[in-house]
Amino acid sequence: MATIEFNNVGRTFHQGDQSFVALKGVNLEVGDREFVAIVGPSGCGKTTCMRMAAGLEQPSAGNVRVDREVITKPGPDRAVVFQQFALFPWKTVWENIEFGLHSLRVPAKECTQRIEQYIALMGLSGYEKAFPHQLSGGMQQRVAIARAYVLDPKVLLMDEPFGALDAQTRVAMQEELVRLARRHPRTVLFITHAVDEAVYLADRVVVMSRRPGTVREIIDVKSIREAEQWDALPCIEDVMDQPAFVRLRTQIGKLLREQQGRGVH
Numbered sequence: 001m002a003t004i005e006f007n008n009v010g011r012t013f014h015q016g017d018q019s020f021v022a023l024k025g026v027n028l029e030v031g032d033r034e035f036v037a038i039v040g041p042s043g044c045g046k047t048t049c050m051r052m053a054a055g056l057e058q059p060s061a062g063n064v065r066v067d068r069e070v071i072t073k074p075g076p077d078r079a080v081v082f083q084q085f086a087l088f089p090w091k092t093v094w095e096n097i098e099f100g101l102h103s104l105r106v107p108a109k110e111c112t113q114r115i116e117q118y119i120a121l122m123g124l125s126g127y128e129k130a131f132p133h134q135l136s137g138g139m140q141q142r143v144a145i146a147r148a149y150v151l152d153p154k155v156l157l158m159d160e161p162f163g164a165l166d167a168q169t170r171v172a173m174q175e176e177l178v179r180l181a182r183r184h185p186r187t188v189l190f191i192t193h194a195v196d197e198a199v200y201l202a203d204r205v206v207v208m209s210r211r212p213g214t215v216r217e218i219i220d221v222k223s224i225r226e227a228e229q230w231d232a233l234p235c236i237e238d239v240m241d242q243p244a245f246v247r248l249r250t251q252i253g254k255l256l257r258e259q260q261g262r263g264v265h
Helices: 047-053 094-102 108-121 137-149 168-185 197-199 220-226 236-240 243-258
Strands: 004-015 018-030 035-038 061-068 079-080 154-159 186-192 205-209 215-220
Touching: 004 168, 018 047, 018 079, 018 186, 018 215, 047 061, 047 079, 047 108, 047 154, 047 186, 061 079, 079 137, 094 108, 094 186, 094 215, 094 236, 108 137, 137 168, 168 197, 197 236, 205 243, 215 243, 220 243, 236 243
Parallel strands: 035 186, 035 205, 079 154, 154 186
Antiparallel strands: 004 018, 004 061, 205 215
């Protein structure tokens, strides 16, 4: 698969005669098939990190590498899932999931097999001919995730993918993503404002400082999750009731409050 490396990354934005430093000296490595979530105050550069890993933006200093290759542009080895579902409204569920496969020149038979696999995995069976406006927000995001996974990318980049969903649907999608990530692991960089979501989903949680953003602290969740056997618990509410989960959530929340000087997002 692949690793993601941020090597002394900085990003400065210019607006007319003014400029501001969004990121400074970011060093981070996401391991092969590791799920890493980034949390931090608003404006700390979380999304900018994701966009640079996607090749949608370039750093002003340092570099971002995937599998030791410096990223200069988007590529098929990296798939992105945004907060807004970004589906083609004139295409059906099947056609939206199929879209990226055309550029990869996947043979027709394999293309059909892949689409059928992820339609089934994401609970979209029976909706193949539906258009996005006929689906709920949660269903639309399932299509967006299926469209990313069907490309078989080395890296999955997710920018607050559940931020636009209602609370109940968000929980359902978090559980769905955990199931999918365990069954079909990818190297994942996940951006979120929600501490609970980060601790529930990730192997490690990166806490960023206020602007200019840099890595404040990295919290290991995977070893605790495995020791406490969270994956054996039936639902997210049971995981969140675990003393170790509460302790991690409190620790990360305190770090964020130190950076924000106010309540956690």
